[in-house]
Amino acid sequence: MTQSVAFIGLGAMGYRMAAHLPKYFEKVLVWNRNFSKAEQHAAEYGTTAVELSQAVQADIIFSCLPTSDDVEKLIEGVEIKSGSIWIDCTSGVPDAARRLVEKLKVQNVDFLDAPVSGQTVGAENATLTFMVGGDVDAFERAYPAMAALGKLIQHVGEPGAGFAVKAINNMLLAVNLWSVTEGFSTLKAHGVNLDAALNCVNASSGKSFVTENIFPQRVLSREFPVTFGLPLLAKDTGIALDLVKDAKLPAPLLALTQSLIQTANLTAEPNSDFSAAAKLYESWSKITLK
Numbered sequence: 001m002t003q004s005v006a007f008i009g010l011g012a013m014g015y016r017m018a019a020h021l022p023k024y025f026e027k028v029l030v031w032n033r034n035f036s037k038a039e040q041h042a043a044e045y046g047t048t049a050v051e052l053s054q055a056v057q058a059d060i061i062f063s064c065l066p067t068s069d070d071v072e073k074l075i076e077g078v079e080i081k082s083g084s085i086w087i088d089c090t091s092g093v094p095d096a097a098r099r100l101v102e103k104l105k106v107q108n109v110d111f112l113d114a115p116v117s118g119q120t121v122g123a124e125n126a127t128l129t130f131m132v133g134g135d136v137d138a139f140e141r142a143y144p145a146m147a148a149l150g151k152l153i154q155h156v157g158e159p160g161a162g163f164a165v166k167a168i169n170n171m172l173l174a175v176n177l178w179s180v181t182e183g184f185s186t187l188k189a190h191g192v193n194l195d196a197a198l199n200c201v202n203a204s205s206g207k208s209f210v211t212e213n214i215f216p217q218r219v220l221s222r223e224f225p226v227t228f229g230l231p232l233l234a235k236d237t238g239i240a241l242d243l244v245k246d247a248k249l250p251a252p253l254l255a256l257t258q259s260l261i262q263t264a265n266l267t268a269e270p271n272s273d274f275s276a277a278a279k280l281y282e283s284w285s286k287i288t289l290k
């Protein structure tokens with residue numbers, strides 16, 4: 001049986017992710033709040049721009065919106081096809097996933113929390129990592145659709161587990177971004193050439209995704225290209241800290257990082273990339289990382 005697939009939310013991630021689907025599925029429906037983006041997607045990739053009420057009649061429905069709140073509000077107003085699977089790629093809130101699983105069960109719809117990592121470049125190259133929470137049978141049925149967009153498709157547990165893994169992953173990114181900012185500002189204060197220092201760290205035990213990619217490409221280059229908004233990272237660190245609180249664990253480093261990223265977000269220029277969090281530290285240290 002030919003499956004129809006829909007993609008809801010054609011933002012920085014969704015626009016690129018949905019572009020791969022026509023290679024694997026005959027019928028690919030797209031919807032976006034600003035509908036002209038859906039029409040542009042259809043013209044560019046051979047998808048079909050439809051109303052939301054039609055999009056939710058597909059066998060497999062992807063969504064990728066900023067927050068779980070956005071997804072819950074959107075789902076409130078629609079009648080979804082019975083027997084379909086909803087794959088939510090939003091970096092969302094675990095409690096929302098559990099609520100949506102229960103809510104959609106009544107309509108005979110499976111809900112998977114399936115956030116992704118790999119940035120817009122991973123969306124473009126279909127090399128994303130999917131971290132998926134929810135029913136194993138639904139995961140297996142949805143696997144081919146996710147595999148069309150990603151490289152590692154990993155089931156991580158019960159509903160909400162995917163969102164939890166994603167939030168902690170992004171918290172680790174934030175911790176690293178901030179610590180590299182402090183470390184490299186210190187090196188600059190000591191007169192060290194930062195490109196040379198980066199070469200050494202990237203061949204040593206302190207290397208990370210931030211030192212290998214984010215610092216050279218975004219911070220030291222002073223480009224700060226806006227592909228992953230700072231408000232989204234602030235949201236993710238907030239979700240991670242809520243998880244810590246729920247678990248009643250001490251996490252001083254994570255709490256401090258959440259607060260720093262929150263402050264960076266409040267003081268940043270509107271529409272800043274997450275890497276621009278480094279600019280808050282620059283404003284304190286009076287050192288420009290270049």
Ligand code: NDP
Binds near residue numbers: 227
């Ligand atoms: P964008 O801000 O680029 O896009 C958001 C999309 O959601 C747009 O299509 C927007 O529509 C739509 N939207 C926003 N609010 C609503 C609403 N209330 N109802 C319906 N549609 C809405 O975000 P990203 O694509 O960057 O991120 C999406 C999700 O993916 C986030 O949860 C983010 O944390 C996560 N993520 C992002 C990554 C990145 O590198 N950018 C990497 C991994 C995960 P419109 O065009 O009308 O504004």
